[in-house]
Amino acid sequence: MKNRSLGFGGAVIVLLIMLVAAYFGVDILGLLPGDTPQPKVEPLPGSTPLPTLEPVREAESEPSDPTAAWYEIYFTNPTCPPEEERSGGLDEYIAADLAQAETQVDIAAFDLDAEPIVNALITLEGRGVKVRVVTDEDNAELSSIRRLRRNGISVIEDKRRALMHNKFIVVDGRFLWVGSMNFTTNGVYCNNNNIVRFDAPELAANYTTEMDEMYDQQLFGPDSPNNTPHEQLVIHGIQVENYFSPEKEVAPIIARAVARAQQEILILAFTFTDDQIGEAILGRADAGIPVRGVFETAGADIEFSYYTIMKDAGIANVEVRKDGNSRVMHHKVIIIDRETVIFGSFNFSDSANRRNDENIIIVHDPTFTSFFVEEFGFVWDEASETGQ
Numbered sequence: 001m002k003n004r005s006l007g008f009g010g011a012v013i014v015l016l017i018m019l020v021a022a023y024f025g026v027d028i029l030g031l032l033p034g035d036t037p038q039p040k041v042e043p044l045p046g047s048t049p050l051p052t053l054e055p056v057r058e059a060e061s062e063p064s065d066p067t068a069a070w071y072e073i074y075f076t077n078p079t080c081p082p083e084e085e086r087s088g089g090l091d092e093y094i095a096a097d098l099a100q101a102e103t104q105v106d107i108a109a110f111d112l113d114a115e116p117i118v119n120a121l122i123t124l125e126g127r128g129v130k131v132r133v134v135t136d137e138d139n140a141e142l143s144s145i146r147r148l149r150r151n152g153i154s155v156i157e158d159k160r161r162a163l164m165h166n167k168f169i170v171v172d173g174r175f176l177w178v179g180s181m182n183f184t185t186n187g188v189y190c191n192n193n194n195i196v197r198f199d200a201p202e203l204a205a206n207y208t209t210e211m212d213e214m215y216d217q218q219l220f221g222p223d224s225p226n227n228t229p230h231e232q233l234v235i236h237g238i239q240v241e242n243y244f245s246p247e248k249e250v251a252p253i254i255a256r257a258v259a260r261a262q263q264e265i266l267i268l269a270f271t272f273t274d275d276q277i278g279e280a281i282l283g284r285a286d287a288g289i290p291v292r293g294v295f296e297t298a299g300a301d302i303e304f305s306y307y308t309i310m311k312d313a314g315i316a317n318v319e320v321r322k323d324g325n326s327r328v329m330h331h332k333v334i335i336i337d338r339e340t341v342i343f344g345s346f347n348f349s350d351s352a353n354r355r356n357d358e359n360i361i362i363v364h365d366p367t368f369t370s371f372f373v374e375e376f377g378f379v380w381d382e383a384s385e386t387g388q
Contacts, residue, residue, distance in 0.1 A: 070236055072197040073371045075378075076181065080190035080327055089188040090195065094169070094177060095120035097197070101171045104130040106211040108166040108357075110345070111136070111182040113144040122151045132156075134214045136164040158220040162355035165345050167195075168207050176204040178361065179343060180270070180332050191328040192268075192379060194343055194372070196361075202230045203361075206242050210359070220357055222246050241362040250346055250360055251353040254334065255280035257362060261336045266376045267293030267320075268331035269306075271347040277334075278306040278348070282313060290317045294379050296329045297322040306348075324382035331379070333372055341369040 074090055095116035098105060101124055112118065112135060125131045133155040135145060140157040148155055158164040169177040179195035181187045198204070206228050213219045213227075226247040233240045243250050251274050258265060258280040265281055272278065272295060285291045293310065300307040300322050310320045323329035334342040344360035352358045363369065 106170040165356045191330040239364040251276040263337040266335040268333040272306040293320045321383040
């Protein structure tokens, strides 16, 4: 049995075993609804970092209880060692997972240079597993992409000025890796990122549909049809929403979710310039809801950035900081009332909403969300320690 957070080299790994507490009659994680309060992230520095332990995985490829491990949440630990010392990170963990593929792997990667993942894709192609790759035109000439092509893997580019900004992998139409993390060595070892592995065929089917549009039909951006088969799902009793832009405008969906906040809004933003989302957050702040946000330092002070707008709003219950990572704080996360989390590739910008190929997932569950709350605390404290 696995619970809480497990360390895997350069990554902080959260493997969640659902229903364990109910089975034993105790709240093992201290996170289930009931008398035990949810974990707090205090506004002052000093929270304890997540523990680093040896990784543990189930020996069985499928757990005996099908509800037991339908998601695993991962956060990078961006120490950014020299490239020759980068090992044991999420790139190797993902590659090991890919090695179990039997029929097909789809990968939509804005940027792809992580050697373990590239090697895994080439190995899969060599043993007859169908491999489909889509990338952004700006990164199509990377040596890693050329290497994939030399080894018989067809790589489709979007061939347009806007971005193919997705970061997802679908394995055998069942397993889905998705989040903010580019499949690059810097994405794994240097930047703050999140990625979730879902064992959820209906959710994976949404991403297969998106891949079909980009790979088979070569439809990108506004030309992509709005045909996601399962935008709203219930997975093992948990409500999940899944949207793709720009075929559907996602910013209004996020804004409506934020407008329902009753207790607190937490933000981790690589880029935040979208006024629909920003004004919805400030509207709740005007109503007295506490808002805290950490913004990537590079670009935080540009025109229309909501770091500056929120900092200068003069609202006592709004507090924002620039991140403390000397490289990149790459999260795109909004947490609502510690019960709902929004994450994915979607930067909070008009380009993400109207032009770039993006995706978001919204999970309505306090246990799932609590791990993003912990990550927020980690990034928040790091920002405060640097005096930003």
